[in-house]
Amino acid sequence: MTTFPYPRRLARQFAAFFGVGLAAAVAHYGLLVMLVEGGFASPVPATLAGYIAGGLVSYALNRTHTYRSSRPHREATWRFALVALVGFLLTWLFMHAFVEWLGAPYIPAQLVTTGIVMLWSFVAHKAWTFA
Numbered sequence: 001m002t003t004f005p006y007p008r009r010l011a012r013q014f015a016a017f018f019g020v021g022l023a024a025a026v027a028h029y030g031l032l033v034m035l036v037e038g039g040f041a042s043p044v045p046a047t048l049a050g051y052i053a054g055g056l057v058s059y060a061l062n063r064t065h066t067y068r069s070s071r072p073h074r075e076a077t078w079r080f081a082l083v084a085l086v087g088f089l090l091t092w093l094f095m096h097a098f099v100e101w102l103g104a105p106y107i108p109a110q111l112v113t114t115g116i117v118m119l120w121s122f123v124a125h126k127a128w129t130f131a
């Protein structure tokens with residue numbers, strides 16, 4: 001009886017995705033905190049700037065380390081950008097709801113938002129961007 005290798009490969013991919021996400025989160029949260037605490041922006045615009053910074057890190061590392069994609073950059077970049085746009089809009093929606101409507105502190109709000117957007121991004125990139 002042979003075992004089906006897919007769950008192991010999926011676990012490896014998700015672990016790599018999570019590691020890449022940590023690197024992207026350093027860029028995202030670093031810029032978010034710098035902009036808010038430095039008085040340069042309120043939390044929602046600051047997190048959107050951070051999302052873009054994290055996205056740049058994420059594309060480069062996910063392409064090479066997580067999905068090991070051979071899809072040409074001319075295809076993968078526009079797909080990545082479309083998935084990132086949805087993530088950007090989800091980030092705006094949840095951060096706006098948590099911070100502006102519910103009055104939540106921006107760091108806990110961003111942690112919850114990151115979890116939601118991370119799940120969306122992993123599935124979308126695996127199934128479409130880098131498939």
